[in-house]
Amino acid sequence: MTQVQDRTGAAGSAPGPRGGLRRFWRTLVDGPLIHSYYALAGSVVLLTGIGIMMVLSASAVESISAQESAYSYFTKQATYAGLGIVLMFGLSFVPTSWYRRGATGLLVLGVLLLLLVFTGLGQEINGNRNWIVVGGQSFQPSEAAKLAVSLWLAMMLARQGDAVREWRQALWPSALGIGIPALLVVLGDDVGTALVFALIYAAALFFAGAPLRLFAVAAAGAVALGAVAVAAAPHRVDRITGWLFGECGATDACYQPTRGSTPWPRAAGGGWAWASRGSSTTTCPRRTTTTSSPSSARSWGCWARC
Structure with a gap:
C-alpha cells in the first residue's frame, strides 16, 4: 500500500504551524545534535548564568565598601559574559x-x-x-x-x-x-x-x-610530578597542609584557598536550606576569586551545590 508523505518527508505529520513545531521538537529531543551542540551550548549558558549570580553575591559588599554600586563588579562581568556568549554562538557557524x-x-x-x-x-x-x-x-x-x-x-x-x-x-x-x-x-x-x-x-x-x-601510566606519572612540584615550593606546601590539617592563619597564603574550600554545611551557615544571597556567615579575603561552589553554598545553602 502506498504511503503518502507531505513535503517535509514526515509520514502522517500534521500540516501547518503545529506540525512544524512538532517536527522541530522531535528533531531537538531525538536528533543526534542533542548530544553535542544543544547540550553543550545549554550547559555553557546555564553555568555562565550561575557564575554571574555568584559574582554578584561575592562582590556586592566589597563594591559598596569601595563607594561603588553594589552591582558594579557584576555589571562588568555580565557584560563580558554576554559578549562571550554572542561570540560563542557566532563562532559555531564558522566552517x-x-x-x-x-x-x-x-x-x-x-x-x-x-x-x-x-x-x-x-x-x-x-x-x-x-x-x-x-x-x-x-x-x-x-x-x-x-x-x-x-x-x-x-x-x-x-x-x-x-x-x-x-x-x-x-x-x-x-x-x-x-x-x-x-x-x-x-x-x-x-x-x-x-x-x-x-x-x-x-x-x-x-x-x-x-x-x-596509557591513562594508568600517565596518572601515576602525574601524581609523582605533582608531588615534586608541591614539595619544591614552600607556599604550595603551606596550602596543602592548611587544607589537610586546617592550620592556617588569616595572614597566611593558604588562608584564601582554605576558606574557599570551606565544608558545605559550615559554608552555608550551618545547614542545607536557602540562606538568601549575601546572607552567609563565611567569607574569603578575596571574595571574587574564590570558587563558585563554596560561594553557592554560602549564599544559597548546600542544596545549591548538588
Missing part, C-alpha cells in the same frame, strides 16, 4: 575547515602570550605569576592557551585517526603541543592551571580512542 587551518597558529599565539608573563607586563599574586597587565586591564594568558590547546589537540588527534590507538602515535606530536604551554605555566608557579592542561589532554586522548593502559 570547521577554518579551525583546522588556524589551530596551529592559535597555539603559537597562546604560547607567545604565556611568554609575556615573564616580561615586565607580568604580575605575580600569592606566588603565582600568571597575569599580564596592559593599560590597567589584567589578563590571564593561560585561559586563552587552554582554548588554543583544546582546538589544536582536536585537530591533531582527528588527523591521526585510528593511529591514535597505538600509544606512540597517541603521544606524538600531541604531547609536544600540550607540554610547552603546561611547562610555561609551571614555570610561573601555577601548578593548578597545569593540572587543568593535563585534564584537557587526558580528555582529548580518551575521546580520540587512545589505549586505556
Whole structure:
C-alpha cells in the first residue's frame, strides 16, 4: 500500500504551524545534535548564568565598601559574559575547515602570550605569576592557551585517526603541543592551571580512542610530578597542609584557598536550606576569586551545590 508523505518527508505529520513545531521538537529531543551542540551550548549558558549570580553575591559588599554600586563588579562581568556568549554562538557557524587551518597558529599565539608573563607586563599574586597587565586591564594568558590547546589537540588527534590507538602515535606530536604551554605555566608557579592542561589532554586522548593502559601510566606519572612540584615550593606546601590539617592563619597564603574550600554545611551557615544571597556567615579575603561552589553554598545553602 502506498504511503503518502507531505513535503517535509514526515509520514502522517500534521500540516501547518503545529506540525512544524512538532517536527522541530522531535528533531531537538531525538536528533543526534542533542548530544553535542544543544547540550553543550545549554550547559555553557546555564553555568555562565550561575557564575554571574555568584559574582554578584561575592562582590556586592566589597563594591559598596569601595563607594561603588553594589552591582558594579557584576555589571562588568555580565557584560563580558554576554559578549562571550554572542561570540560563542557566532563562532559555531564558522566552517570547521577554518579551525583546522588556524589551530596551529592559535597555539603559537597562546604560547607567545604565556611568554609575556615573564616580561615586565607580568604580575605575580600569592606566588603565582600568571597575569599580564596592559593599560590597567589584567589578563590571564593561560585561559586563552587552554582554548588554543583544546582546538589544536582536536585537530591533531582527528588527523591521526585510528593511529591514535597505538600509544606512540597517541603521544606524538600531541604531547609536544600540550607540554610547552603546561611547562610555561609551571614555570610561573601555577601548578593548578597545569593540572587543568593535563585534564584537557587526558580528555582529548580518551575521546580520540587512545589505549586505556596509557591513562594508568600517565596518572601515576602525574601524581609523582605533582608531588615534586608541591614539595619544591614552600607556599604550595603551606596550602596543602592548611587544607589537610586546617592550620592556617588569616595572614597566611593558604588562608584564601582554605576558606574557599570551606565544608558545605559550615559554608552555608550551618545547614542545607536557602540562606538568601549575601546572607552567609563565611567569607574569603578575596571574595571574587574564590570558587563558585563554596560561594553557592554560602549564599544559597548546600542544596545549591548538588
